[in-house]
Amino acid sequence: MKTKILMLPLVAVLLLGACKGSGSGYNTDQKVGDTDTARSSGADTSAxxxxxxxxxxRFKVKDVQQTVENIAALTTKYNGIVMHHQMQATTERSQDVRISNDSVMHITSFTRVADMTVSIPPNHLEDFIIQVARIGLYVNSSKMDIDDKSLEYLSSKLKQGNKAAFVAEQNKRDKNATTELTMKDDLVDSKINNLKIDKAVKLSTLTLSFYQNNGIVKEVVANDDPSAYQLPVHKRFLGALAYGWSLFAELVIGLANAWVFLVLGGVSAWLFIRYYKRKYSILPDTIKS
Structure with missing residues (x-):
């Protein structure tokens, strides 16, 4: 009887220890579950x-060239990158004004525009847009879009896991190499797509287009018209007199060279006239008889 009484406290102690052991196991499982939940929620938050x-x-500025330099400096200030830059001047009209015999003022009317693409950290994008708007005279249009790539990123990541597991299984079985290669290429494409999304998340893209009023450029250039290079009037008149005398002298010399033909021509003309007079002076007497 005494033995039974002594065994009761011992059994109670053993039962209490078992309960504590199961309780600690439950707490461990609960912690592991909480850790997995935290990891899952962390992944969801990342996605x-x-x-x-x-x-x-698109906006109007006073000077396109100066604006390009200001935007480049502002981009560096906000830890951004200029990804694209193009500036173009188009001639609208041109005219040449003669200012002397050998000089012409060339007047050109032109339009200058520029396009820029910059990448800015997203937390500075709004401030950057405000600063750029202050550079211009006025803004024609402004637009900002936010595209949520979370589901696309998560889908691609899950597909990467599936494809990686499939490729590993194919490697173990050593079967269809063509299918394995295709799956590896798809896996690479998925990873590259996610890297592009990560890059787009880290740097926002801003496209800028700006222009200025038509400009005028005046420059004095040499006259390329040969007919414009002529002597003064008095020199041209004296030259004409000299040239006329030269022509007259050439004519006299030419006649002198042809004196034989002139003599022959004169004699032939005299003989013809004499013959003509004799013929028509005899004809009336013949008619009377």
Whole structure:
């Protein structure tokens, strides 16, 4: 009887220890579950942050060249990158005004425009747009879009896991090499697509287009018309007299060279006239008889 009484406390102690052991196991499982949940929520949070910002602006400025330099400096200030830059001047009209015999003022009317594409950290995008708007005279249009790439990124990531597992299984079985190669290429494409999304999330793209009023350029150039290079009037008149005398002298010399033909021509004409007079002076007497 005494033995039974002594065994009761011992059994109670053993039961209490078992309960504590199971409780600690439950707590461990719960912690592991909480860790997995935290990891899952962390992945979801990462996917939810894949927001891609893009914007574009068109505005008028006073000087396109100066604006390009200001925007480049502003981009560097906000830790951005100029991805594209193009400036173009188009001639509208041109005219030449003669200012002397050998000089012409060339007047040109032109239009100058520029396009720029810059990448800016998304947390500075709004401030950058405001600063650019202050550079211009006025803004014709301005637009900003936010594209949520979270689901696309998550889908691509899950597909990467599936494709990687499939490729690993194919490697173990050593079967269809063509299918394996195709899956590897798809896996690379998925990774590259996610890298592009990551880059677009880190740097927002802003497209800028700006222009200025028509400009005028005046420059004095040499006259390329040979007919414009002529002597003064008095020199041209004296030259004409000299040239006329030269022509007359050449004519006299030519006649002198042809004196034989002139003599022969004169004699032939005298004989013809004499014959003509004799013929028509005899004809009336013949008619009377």
């Amino acid at each position: 939810a942050s894949k927001l891609v910002k893009t914007a574009d602006m």
